[in-house]
Amino acid sequence: MKIRLSHADGRPLYVQIMDAVRSGLVRGSLRPEDPLPSVRDLSSSLRVNPRTVSQAYAALERDGVVQVRHGKGTFVAPGVRPDEKERPRLAREVARRALADASRHGLGLADLMTALREVEGGSLHGDGSKEDGR
Amino acid sequence: MTDTATAALPIDLGNGPFAVTTRELARRFGSTRALDGLDLQVPEGAVYVLVGPNGAGKSTLIRTLMGLVRYQDGAVSVLGRDPADRGAEVRAGIGYVPEDYRVGYSWMTVGRLLEHQAVYHPSWDAEYARELRARYGIDPGRKCHALSKGQSRRVQLVTALAHRPPLLLLDEPTDGLDHVVRDETLSILSEYLADSPTTVVISTHRVYEVEPLVDHVGVLSEGRLLGQLPRDDLYGGLLRYWADVPEGWTGPGELPGRVVRRSGAARAIEWTVWGDRDAVTRGLSQAGAAVREVAPLSVDEAALALLSGREAT
Numbered sequence: 001m002k003i004r005l006s007h008a009d010g011r012p013l014y015v016q017i018m019d020a021v022r023s024g025l026v027r028g029s030l031r032p033e034d035p036l037p038s039v040r041d042l043s044s045s046l047r048v049n050p051r052t053v054s055q056a057y058a059a060l061e062r063d064g065v066v067q068v069r070h071g072k073g074t075f076v077a078p079g080v081r082p083d084e085k086e087r088p089r090l091a092r093e094v095a096r097r098a099l100a101d102a103s104r105h106g107l108g109l110a111d112l113m114t115a116l117r118e119v120e121g122g123s124l125h126g127d128g129s130k131e132d133g134r
Numbered sequence: 135m136t137d138t139a140t141a142a143l144p145i146d147l148g149n150g151p152f153a154v155t156t157r158e159l160a161r162r163f164g165s166t167r168a169l170d171g172l173d174l175q176v177p178e179g180a181v182y183v184l185v186g187p188n189g190a191g192k193s194t195l196i197r198t199l200m201g202l203v204r205y206q207d208g209a210v211s212v213l214g215r216d217p218a219d220r221g222a223e224v225r226a227g228i229g230y231v232p233e234d235y236r237v238g239y240s241w242m243t244v245g246r247l248l249e250h251q252a253v254y255h256p257s258w259d260a261e262y263a264r265e266l267r268a269r270y271g272i273d274p275g276r277k278c279h280a281l282s283k284g285q286s287r288r289v290q291l292v293t294a295l296a297h298r299p300p301l302l303l304l305d306e307p308t309d310g311l312d313h314v315v316r317d318e319t320l321s322i323l324s325e326y327l328a329d330s331p332t333t334v335v336i337s338t339h340r341v342y343e344v345e346p347l348v349d350h351v352g353v354l355s356e357g358r359l360l361g362q363l364p365r366d367d368l369y370g371g372l373l374r375y376w377a378d379v380p381e382g383w384t385g386p387g388e389l390p391g392r393v394v395r396r397s398g399a400a401r402a403i404e405w406t407v408w409g410d411r412d413a414v415t416r417g418l419s420q421a422g423a424a425v426r427e428v429a430p431l432s433v434d435e436a437a438l439a440l441l442s443g444r445e446a447t
Contacts (some may be wrong), residue, residue, distance in 0.1 A: 005346070010429050013346060040324075040329070046324075048347065050327050057401040103427060116184055
């Protein structure tokens with residue numbers, strides 16, 4: 001599981017850890033029954049307070065995404081269907097951030113939708129414009 | 135005067151349990167009030183960062199908790215004891231990294247110094263001490279007087295942690311450490327916290343270096359607290375509002391929150407406000423401001439807003 005935390009992100013660290021687990025599920029790098037890193041290992045590698053990792057795991061457990069098995073660790077819940085729940089949920093989160101970013105620049109939903117279609121169309125048809133070259 | 139009278143943000147953390155408290159703590163040096171009616175509350179198991187400019191009283195406070203500075207007024211409790219009359223017992227339960235990076239015992243080798251420390255601490259974990267020494271790349275054969283500032287800091291961190299104390303008092307712990315060693319230190323502290331219930335007080339004027347570990351914040355200025363609260367409360371309650379406003383806008387007559395700092399240009403304001411997000415947004419909107427963005431502040435930014443807002447008034 002790859003996690004990159006950003007302190008400029010504006011969202012609490014535990015929420016960023018939750019999203020990293022969710023996007024692992026959506027991309028398929030995490031599957032039902034997979035073990036997650038221990039609280040000690042993950043907090044040590046992310047250099048965060050162990051409570052932040054516990055907080056993220058507890059919230060994911062409440063959402064039914066993971067299971068804490070006592071003495072064994074934390075696992076992706078067996079019944080997780082990433083495409084049904086986690087995918088739209090993650091998409092909404094990305095959309096929320098995009099809208100907030102647009103609003104900061106004085107743009108609205110209509111501007112954003114138009115630009116998204118243009119950019120997506122541009123990159124699909126390879127029109128070679130520079131801003132799509134990433 | 136106690137903190138409650140002057141604080142811009144809440145300073146009361148409720149009923150505890152607390153590992154460390156002070157009540158109207160005062161200490162003067164000559165005519166300087168180093169600590170001026172300070173009400174510190176460090177919950178058990180918290181990682182509490184003490185933020186403030188140089189000279190705010192951070193080191194005096196930590197040395198008072200250690201029983202190394204005598205206080206003149208108020209009350210202090212550290213792990214249930216008063217360091218003024220039970221200093222040795224208090225210090226036995228504390229891992230201390232002092233502001234001064236010199237380790238003393240200049241004639242000893244580092245290995246000898248660690249053995250020496252072990253004698254004073256029945257709880258000394260020799261295996262853990264070796265592990266830390268190895269992770270920090272400390273040469274046990276090196277003489278203490280030949281240590282660089284960064285090497286001394288590492289030795290101090292080993293001696294602070296290796297007796298596995300329930301309370302860590304770290305005064306500018308990352309001072310003198312390079313980027314790599316600082317990163318390793320955060321990793322070591324994360325593991326330490328995961329392994330045993332520990333309360334940590336970190337004093338620093340570079341909060342961003344330790345911010346991911348922190349869950350409580352105290353902002354200190356001129357011997358008083360401007361705020362003392364859980365990190366999450368700070369994150370949710372102290373927010374920066376960007377808004378477009380009409381020419382000549384003077385602001386709402388009354389806002390359901392406390393404006394900590396006002397800045398921005400003629401038609402675009404940037405206010406830092408302590409209060410309920412929705413209520414403050416509504417208050418600004420009703421006064422004719424178009425709120426564009428609301429965002430939380432890092433601990434560093436929050437401290438800066440509090441400290442500079444204070445200077446501006």
